[in-house]
Amino acid sequence: MFKTVPLSESQTYFPGQPYSVSVLKVGYCLPQPDGTFRADGTITLITGPKTVLVDTGGPWDRDFLLTTLKEKGLEPGDIDVVVGTHGHSDHVGNLSVFPAAVMIVGYDVSDGDTYRPNQLAEGQGYAIDEQVCVVPSPGHTEQHVSVQVTGTSAGTVLVAGDLFECCTDEDSWRDLSVNTAVQEVSRQKALQTADVIIPGHGLPFRVLRN
Amino acid sequence: MFKTVPLSESQTYFPGQPYSVSVLKVGYCLPQPDGTFRADGTITLITGPKTVLVDTGGPWDRDFLLTTLKEKGLEPGDIDVVVGTHGHSDHVGNLSVFPAAVMIVGYDVSDGDTYRPNQLAEGQGYAIDEQVCVVPSPGHTEQHVSVQVTGTSAGTVLVAGDLFECCTDEDSWRDLSVNTAVQEVSRQKALQTADVIIPGHGLPFRVLRN
Numbered sequence: 112m113f114k115t116v117p118l119s120e121s122q123t124y125f126p127g128q129p130y131s132v133s134v135l136k137v138g139y140c141l142p143q144p145d146g147t148f149r150a151d152g153t154i155t156l157i158t159g160p161k162t163v164l165v166d167t168g169g170p171w172d173r174d175f176l177l178t179t180l181k182e183k184g185l186e187p188g189d190i191d192v193v194v195g196t197h198g199h200s201d202h203v204g205n206l207s208v209f210p211a212a213v214m215i216v217g218y219d220v221s222d223g224d225t226y227r228p229n230q231l232a233e234g235q236g237y238a239i240d241e242q243v244c245v246v247p248s249p250g251h252t253e254q255h256v257s258v259q260v261t262g263t264s265a266g267t268v269l270v271a272g273d274l275f276e277c278c279t280d281e282d283s284w285r286d287l288s289v290n291t292a293v294q295e296v297s298r299q300k301a302l303q304t305a306d307v308i309i310p311g312h313g314l315p316f317r318v319l320r321n
Numbered sequence: 322m323f324k325t326v327p328l329s330e331s332q333t334y335f336p337g338q339p340y341s342v343s344v345l346k347v348g349y350c351l352p353q354p355d356g357t358f359r360a361d362g363t364i365t366l367i368t369g370p371k372t373v374l375v376d377t378g379g380p381w382d383r384d385f386l387l388t389t390l391k392e393k394g395l396e397p398g399d400i401d402v403v404v405g406t407h408g409h410s411d412h413v414g415n416l417s418v419f420p421a422a423v424m425i426v427g428y429d430v431s432d433g434d435t436y437r438p439n440q441l442a443e444g445q446g447y448a449i450d451e452q453v454c455v456v457p458s459p460g461h462t463e464q465h466v467s468v469q470v471t472g473t474s475a476g477t478v479l480v481a482g483d484l485f486e487c488c489t490d491e492d493s494w495r496d497l498s499v500n501t502a503v504q505e506v507s508r509q510k511a512l513q514t515a516d517v518i519i520p521g522h523g524l525p526f527r528v529l530r531n
Contacts, residue, residue, distance in 0.1 A: 148436045170416040170424060171433050198408010198462070200416060200426040201434070206380040207415040214380060216410040223381050224411070226358040252408070253463055253499045289463045 113302040114319040117278040123315060125307060127263030130159035130242050132270070135179050136168055138201070138312040140276065140283075152202040152311050155270045156183070157260055161239055163192045164212075165258045165270040166311070167205035176205055187211075192239055196272025196311070197252040215245055217254035231256065248274045248301065250294020251287060257301065265317075266306030274301060277313025323512040324529040327488040333525060335517060337473030340369035340452050342480070345389050346378055348411070348522040350486065350493075362412040362521050365480045366393070367470055371449055373402045374422075375468045375480040376521070377415035386415055397421075402449055406482025406521070407462040425455055427464035441466065458484045458511065460504020461497060467511065475527075476516030484511060487523025 123134035138153035154176065157163040162185065168176065180187065187208050195203040195216035203216060214221045218231040229237050236259070237245040248257040251273040258270040274297055276284050288294045301308060302318055309315045333344035348363035364386065367373040372395065378386065390397065397418050405413040405426035413426060424431045428441040439447050446454040446469070458467040461483040468480040484507055486493050498504045511518060512528055519525045 143435070146438050149434050150431075150436055151434050167417075169431070169434055170418075170420045173417040173420060195408075195410070198405075198410075198413060198427065200405070200408075200413075200424050200429055200431055203408060203410075203413050203416065203426075205417040206410060206413065207377075207383040207417050208380075210380045210383060214410050214414075216413075217408065219410055221360075221379070221410055224359050224361050224379055225353070226360055228356050 112321055115278050115302075115308075116317045116319060118307075118315045118317060120314060125263045125265040125268050127260075127265075130157055130260050130263060132157050132260055132263060132268045132309070134309060134315060136172070136175065137314055138310070140312040150201050150312065152199070152272070153309060153313075155309055156180075157243060157258070157270070159242070161191045161243065162189055163194065163239060163243060163258065164190050164209070165194045166196055166202045166272060167193065167208070169201045170204035173205050173208060176208060194245060194256065194258055196257060196270075196274075197255040199252070199273070202272060202311070215256065217252065217256060218247065248272070248297040250274065250290050250297045251284070252289055253293075255297075259304070267304060268307045268309065269301055269305035270309045271301060271311065273311035274298060275308055275310035277310050278316035280310070280313070322531055325488050325512075325518070326527045326529060328517075328525045328527060330524060335473045335475040335478050337369075337470075337475075340367055340470050340473060342367050342470055342473060342478045342519070344519060344525060346382070346385065347524055348520070350522040360411050360522065362409070362482070363519060363523075365519055366390075367453060367468070367480070369452070371401045371453065372399055373404065373449060373453060373468065374400050374419070375404045376406055376412045376482060377403065377418070379411045380414035383415050383418060386418060404455060404466065404468055406467060406480075406484075407465040409462070409483070412482060412521070425466065427462065427466060428457065458482070458507040460484065460500050460507045461494075462499055463503075465507075469514070477514060478517045478519065479511055479515035480519045481511060481521065483521035484508060485518055485520035487520050488526035490520070490523070
């Protein structure tokens with residue numbers, strides 16, 4: 112069985128060799144009194160032999176993203192791979208900032224306008240290298256992916272997009288899922304393999320297994 | 322019964338009062354000898370009381386889009402509404418060019434980070450005004466939308482995203498569909514209502530009904 116433990120707002124950096132994982136922006140989803148929702152997706156940077164950005168926030172995050180990358184000494188051209196976990200506007204809002212990156216959005220892998228064949232739809236991961244792998248995690252949308260980073264000081268980190276909304280999302284994830292049965296399977300797989308999960312709309316959390 | 326008739330490369334502008342529809346870029350999907358595909362999505366501009374951009378092409382189209390809009394006397398800030406028919410990278414690659422627009426990506430309608438409730442998931446259209454309506458057209462993805470423009474000189478124009486790949490797509494659309502049965506229903510509805518269909522990866526075509 113699994114237990115999930117919330118991490119604090121200061122625990123958004125997971126160093127490692129060769130890869131470190133930094134949450135650049137913690138996503139949120141806040142119902143408003145007028146019936147609207149204020150929402151943005153988590154933005155995560157993976158640094159090491161390759162530089163990988165997982166999710167890009169909403170279109171309104173463009174300047175935040177450029178500034179935050181600059182603070183880390185990075186220009187958009189330094190990003191090797193951009194992953195959009197799924198095609199919702201609060202996750203794929205800034206793809207155009209990175210026209211030179213390999214672009215993985217859901218199950219599509221492209222390099223400019225050239226789309227590479229892959230086996231994500233058949234349930235196989237797309238390895239960026241030995242430590243970083245894009246894994247299919249359908250349910251929230253039918254072509255949703257997550258990014259697994261092994262060997263950090265916190266163990267295996269899963270950048271999960273909206274596979275998980277937040278640490279305590281049992282009341283909310285089903286309402287946002289296009290296929291709850293499929294997503295439940297994807298969630299169980301994630302809980303079996305990840306030590307830390309970075310969800311799409313909340314703080315990272317730790318997974319404890321008995 | 323329906324018959325679809327391809328239009329020529331010069332027939333990419335459908336004038337009307339109050340709305341005109343211009344195809345800014347004709348999408349394509351070209352299998353390559355090495356097993357990859359070169360692909361980009363159709364980009365369409367609707368002008369009238371509101372200025373609506375339907376699909377934004379891949380991230381590599383940013384400069385093309387800025388230049389083409391400028392040639393029409395438009396700055397990004399002049400676009401009132403951006404519609405991403407679905408969240409694939411060749412359709413939502415340039416959302417960040419239009420941070421001030423109302424953003425409709427699949428079934429999500431947002432204004433900055435504020436997401437507005439809507440009935441797209443319940444099968445109801447989201448009217449931009451009396452002539453322009455975002456209509457759910459699921460199948461290619463489960464939250465796919467199209468944009469219907471009534472009253473042009475060519476009749477009702479449907480900017481269809483990947484509901485249709487191209488005029489003669491019977492060999493290809495099923496392979497790219499997450500739910501062919503659902504998409505078949507969406508396609509039949511489109512063929513019953515539209516006089517011209519602008520598909521996601523080919524030239525516009527006319528629909529003839531007996």
